[in-house]
Amino acid sequence: MIVLGLMRADPENDMQKAQVVALAGLFYSLFIFSLGMRNFLRVWKKDLKQSAEFKVLADDLTASQNQLGVLDGQLRKQIGAWLHGTVQSKLMKIARDVRNLDTSKAKEIANELDDLAENEIRDYSHRLFPPTLNISLQVGLIELCDGLAELEIDPSLTEQSDSGIRLDQSVLTHENTNVPNRLVLPTSLSYAIYRVVEEALSNAKKKQSTTKIMVRIKVIGNKIEIVVIDNGVKLMSDYEGGLGTTLFAVFAKQYGGTWSLSNTTDGVAFQTDYFFEPKTVQSELLNKVKSRE
Amino acid sequence: MRRQTSDCPYSVRVNSFNVMVVEDDIHYRELLKSILESSDEISSVVLFDSVESFAKQKNKQNDVVDWMPNVLIMDVMSSADIRFDGASYANALRSDGARCAVVLISSLDVSRVIKVFNENNPGGWRALQKTSRLSSAEIITAVIDAAQEMQDK
Numbered sequence: 001m002i003v004l005g006l007m008r009a010d011p012e013n014d015m016q017k018a019q020v021v022a023l024a025g026l027f028y029s030l031f032i033f034s035l036g037m038r039n040f041l042r043v044w045k046k047d048l049k050q051s052a053e054f055k056v057l058a059d060d061l062t063a064s065q066n067q068l069g070v071l072d073g074q075l076r077k078q079i080g081a082w083l084h085g086t087v088q089s090k091l092m093k094i095a096r097d098v099r100n101l102d103t104s105k106a107k108e109i110a111n112e113l114d115d116l117a118e119n120e121i122r123d124y125s126h127r128l129f130p131p132t133l134n135i136s137l138q139v140g141l142i143e144l145c146d147g148l149a150e151l152e153i154d155p156s157l158t159e160q161s162d163s164g165i166r167l168d169q170s171v172l173t174h175e176n177t178n179v180p181n182r183l184v185l186p187t188s189l190s191y192a193i194y195r196v197v198e199e200a201l202s203n204a205k206k207k208q209s210t211t212k213i214m215v216r217i218k219v220i221g222n223k224i225e226i227v228v229i230d231n232g233v234k235l236m237s238d239y240e241g242g243l244g245t246t247l248f249a250v251f252a253k254q255y256g257g258t259w260s261l262s263n264t265t266d267g268v269a270f271q272t273d274y275f276f277e278p279k280t281v282q283s284e285l286l287n288k289v290k291s292r293e
Numbered sequence: 294m295r296r297q298t299s300d301c302p303y304s305v306r307v308n309s310f311n312v313m314v315v316e317d318d319i320h321y322r323e324l325l326k327s328i329l330e331s332s333d334e335i336s337s338v339v340l341f342d343s344v345e346s347f348a349k350q351k352n353k354q355n356d357v358v359d360w361m362p363n364v365l366i367m368d369v370m371s372s373a374d375i376r377f378d379g380a381s382y383a384n385a386l387r388s389d390g391a392r393c394a395v396v397l398i399s400s401l402d403v404s405r406v407i408k409v410f411n412e413n414n415p416g417g418w419r420a421l422q423k424t425s426r427l428s429s430a431e432i433i434t435a436v437i438d439a440a441q442e443m444q445d446k
Contacts, residue, residue: 084370088423122400139406
């Protein structure tokens with residue numbers, strides 16, 4: 001409209017025509033440019049919005065995965081404890097009562113009940129959650145490494161550390177500076193450590209050339225470092241991993257850590273690290289006492 | 294110490310032990326009580342249904358050392374809070390100077406646990422696995438052996 005108006009203003013003048021055409025071109029270019037910019041801004045805003053939405057979704061996914069990991073560990077532990085504490089005990093009581101009937105048939109039934117309680121339920125609950133982990137990670141790993149590997153575990157995760165439980169009081173402040181405070185690990189983290197060590201041990205054991213395996217668990221601030229080293233045959237250059245490496249990756253992702261499997265001068269080293277919020281048994285007990293007050 | 298049996302009227306009671314039991318399963322708790330009370334070498338049996346109720350009672354005592362039993366029979370999984378187990382609790386008490394023997398009782402095989410605790414607090418540890426085949430004699434023997442081992446330390 002503007003261009004037509006200008007053209008009508010002085011149609012005889014070529015110079016003016018040229019100026020009008022130039023102006024029209026300029027306006028047209030500006031118009032196209034503004035349309036392009038508008039479009040670009042719209043797409044850019046949309047991208048930004050989508051990125052933000054994706055970030056929220058990704059964060060939600062990570063949080064859900066972590067939550068599932070925690071719930072998985074807790075549920076495994078609870079069902080395992082129920083199988084051990086309730087089901088096995090009840091079966092044992094029934095077996096005892098039946099055995100007391102003192103007939104050969106009764107003894108046979110009692111033996112079957114014992115077999116169910118002591119073997120099938122135990123095996124199943126062990127697969128769900130290694131029961132020795134209910135006592136401590138140290139006890140669980142000692143059982144796992146028994147006769148297979150040398151275990152070196154951080155003093156703050158051992159039974160020798162200070163739990164804060166006192167004979168003459170429920171909880172006291174830390175007194176003995178030579179003894180580290182005992183850390184309490186989330187159930188899911190203890191379970192993850194146990195399972196990756198179990199998997200790494202299994203990989204090391206499979207190699208006939210392995211004669212020595214070393215398991216090392218170290219706490220460095222808010223990070224737990226897990227190392228399993230063997231002196232068996234080294235990894236092939238085209239090694240791609242299997243289900244075990246998927247397990248390493250899943251747990252490493254869950255705890256925001258990394259993992260690696262590499263050749264050393266003598267054999268193979270598996271290493272992974274998990275991040276956690278270090279809490280002592282003592283502080284947990286104190287919180288428990290405070291919550292009751 | 295000479296072992297005394299209930300069917301020997303002339304046996305001399307040289308020593309007797311008091312026992313506390315922490316067991317959340319009421320049937321097993323009562324069963325342990327009746328078995329332990331049948332032994333002349335056990336003078337008293339006090340029952341607790343959880344680690345928490347034991348700890349609560351312990352914390353009420355003016356003289357805890359005197360209150361503590363000769364033998365503490367501890368069910369490994371008898372805490373209401375699954376984060377804290379009976380075995381570690383008993384070991385913590387021993388680490389803090391409790392002079393009581395500990396018999397861990399569980400449906401698990403806790404022999405390796407005993408090995409770990411023995412390194413930390415040597416002597417006076419026994420483990421019993423709950424099965425219907427576990428006899429009264431095995432329970433009493435474990436309790437008395439643990440108590441004697443602790444006494445001889």
